[in-house]
Amino acid sequence: MEVLLIILGIIMLLAGLAGCILPAIPGPPLAYVALLLLEFAEQAPFSLEFMIVLLLIVVVVTLLDFYVPVWGTKKFGGSKYGTYGSIAGLIIGLFFSPVGIIIGPFLGAFLGELIGGKKAEEALRAGLGAFVGFLAGTFAKLAVTLVMAFYFFKESWGIIQAWF
Numbered sequence: 613m614e615v616l617l618i619i620l621g622i623i624m625l626l627a628g629l630a631g632c633i634l635p636a637i638p639g640p641p642l643a644y645v646a647l648l649l650l651e652f653a654e655q656a657p658f659s660l661e662f663m664i665v666l667l668l669i670v671v672v673v674t675l676l677d678f679y680v681p682v683w684g685t686k687k688f689g690g691s692k693y694g695t696y697g698s699i700a701g702l703i704i705g706l707f708f709s710p711v712g713i714i715i716g717p718f719l720g721a722f723l724g725e726l727i728g729g730k731k732a733e734e735a736l737r738a739g740l741g742a743f744v745g746f747l748a749g750t751f752a753k754l755a756v757t758l759v760m761a762f763y764f765f766k767e768s769w770g771i772i773q774a775w776f
Contacts, residue, residue, distance in 0.1 A: 614653045618768045621646035625761050632753040635677075635713055636706055639753050640670045643760040650767055655774075657767035666760065673756050677749040684745025685721045690738030697724020698742040717742040 624646035631639025644667065650657055681702065685694045701720020705712030722739030726732065 614771055617649045617652055618771065621649045621764055621768065624649065625757075625764060628757045628760070629754075632750060632757050633713070634709060635702065636709075638674060640673050640756045640760070643757040643764075644670045646764050647760055650764065650771070653771055655771070657770065658763070669756055673752050677753055680749040680752075681717045681742045681745035684741040684743070684748065685717075685738050686741070688737045688741025688744070689734060690721055690725060690741055691728050691730070693724040693728030693730075694721040694735070694738035694742070695724070697721045697727070698738075698745075700724070701742070702746075714743075714746065717746050 624642050627637060628639045628641075628643030628646065631637030631642055633639075647658060647663070647666065651663070681698050682695050685698045690698070697720035698717045699720065701716035701718065701723075702713070703716075704720070705714070705716020708716070718739040720739075721742035722735045725735030725738045730738070
């Protein structure tokens with residue numbers, strides 16, 4: 613049974629890592645599921661406090677991932693046109709994965725600002741803000757997912773060693 617839990621956990625971690633880059637896949641929540649699977653092992657490896665704190669971190673990072681590109685657009689001088697454009701670019705970019713996911717928010721914010729009447733230089737700065745926000749969100753998701761992968765493999769290795 614524990615072998616199955618570890619294999620399913622590895623699949624969840626791989627999907628979680630993919631989800632750090634692909635917005636359609638919830639990366640950190642899937643990686644968290646991998647840790648939850650280990651909790652069904654004969655000796656549950658994690659404390660309840662650890663799992664609750666990690667769950668809170670996963671929720672915060674997941675929510676921030678939706679907000680950070682918008683924040684980046686605003687921080688770099690974007691208006692509501694750039695913000696809406698960034699969101700539209702992200703959604704449209706999903707259909708042109710993976711390149712569309714990366715450049716979609718940038719192009720959306722840029723075009724949104726141009727539609728809103730800003731000069732090309734100002735629109736470019738807003739687009740850059742959306743891109744920086746996207747990168748920051750991706751980095752945060754990746755960092756949290758890698759930490760969970762570390763704990764998963766550390767505890768899985770302990771379970772495997774207990775067999776021998």
